[in-house]
Amino acid sequence: MAERKNLTSLVVDDTVYVTTTTTKFERRKPYVPGDPRHVIAFIPGVIQKIHVAPGQAVRWGDGLLVLEAMKMKNDITSPRHGVIKAVHAVVGAMVAKGQLLIEFE
């Protein structure tokens, strides 16, 4: 199972080293900073209720929607004060982990 790997380069402290990599290293996902205006699903599940509509002003901690996952109804609350720009979630719809649910102005 030890297959020969091609040589590549790795930079550490400005020095370029000739080396090989590992499967796990190749599978790394590049870091993408989160957008503070986006509310995304932290777990896959089904949208049970939506409490807000576009244009509505909400405060930090206000309930936005209910996401049912692993037999638990999760209250998704507002991470900030602001005005809702768009609601992408649809009641009854299955959402994937990381899917955009609500956008702030």
Next chain:
Amino acid sequence: MNLRTRLAELFKRKETAVQGGGPKAIEKQHAQGKLTARARITALLDPQSFHECDMFVEHKCEDFGMDKKHFPGDGVVTGTGKIQGHPVCIYAQDFTVAGGSLGLMHARKITKIMDQAMKLGVPLIGINDSGGARIQEGVNSLAGYGEIFFRNTLASGVIPQISVVLGPCAGGAVYSPALTDFVFVVDKISKMFITGPEVIKTVLGEEISMEELGGARVQVEISGNAHFYAASEQECFEQINRLVTFIPWNNKKKADPYPAAPPKSEYSLERIIPAEPTQPYDVRNVIRAIFDASDFFEVQEHWAANIVVGFARLKGETVGLVANQPLVLAGVLDVDSSDKAARFIRFCDAFNIPLVTLVDLPGYLPGVDQEHAGVIRHGAKILYAYSEATVPKITVILRKAYGGGYIAMCSRHLGADFLFAWPTAEIAVMGPEGAANIIFRAEIAEAADPAAMRRQKVAEYTEKFANPFIAAANGHVDAVISPQETRGFLIHALEISAHKSESRPAKKHGVPPF
């Protein structure tokens, strides 16, 4: 009843017991490329050395019609035997009997042989092949697992514990292998996971096969849960036979010495190490060039390959090797390699195996994923493990030893008893390129030809700091030695420290950054 009738009765009972789950179940087991429990034990142990115990134990459950069901041996075979002449206690779950499911008596047989191994001071080998908890036995089955985990923990650092996963080992059951020292897996046969593909699909909507989720390859290459990978059960048993020769029976003994043998002449250190410090080489060839018979038994070969750990012998005595691997990720330390090395160091320290560390690393792997995965606390495990270890600790710096990596790789400051460096060693805060860019930033930026100035400053720094002599002048290095002298210096260091006695402050236990 006379003796003859009684003997006949005994033979009949034995014959029934060794049939396990019967011909049909055995056929099914064979069809999957799997041996039966007793056949596995026979293949693993020295010929005729196995002595079974508790052959006639059966469950006592009466719920769900269980009172009418007979499970010979309650689905597990236990006993004592020898491997390469070394005594061992062993158990093997029998998948042909009720899917090897674990009920109370099944667990009691296992905990009994575990207690036996602890009392006798011999290694414990567990062959896992089980569908999981015996649901009919309810909480008693869970109690059984808990009692096994408890003993795994008490036995840790007292007797070597070896887990062999030859079938499914899922849910809570898989925590027993995780608590043991070495986990062996076989391609297409071993399946280890906490929650299976079906649960993952239902809950998360992610689809994955059992093999991709927790097959042998995943466990040795991605998760690091397993230490040894084999293509067949037979190869796996050969690996276990080899491992047993390198380790002691218990924490009061040393590993049995072997006849000393010089390394093979085909491994030449001059040819292995490239002149340019940024070029790779396979550090395992350095090990082969120095140690007895060029024989290196690598542990966790496929996981975190940027560090190499394993056993070799020096003049017949087992040593544990920890070496940076320039061939993979330039030999950097990261989350996984720190975990791997730290666990191995602690095993060696617990079992009186001297540590030899070979150093050649540029530092730690940069990256958001590393920082977010906690490279700080994982990296700290190496510092902890080396500092805590009181076995003889011998370090050889081959090439680069920069910054935190230099400290971590069993430097004098973490208690190395002997620290040698080759003339090619570069012991510095960082590599010349990085250092020059920081120290001479203004001069490089203001120069008419910044690139030329940079080259000049890098050369100056290299000339002054990229060597072992500043560290040697400060006493951080005991001796600068040529590669050819290494074996001789290591043998001397090992002989001199044969009666090393070093103690640590009395405490219940430390609190390592687990």
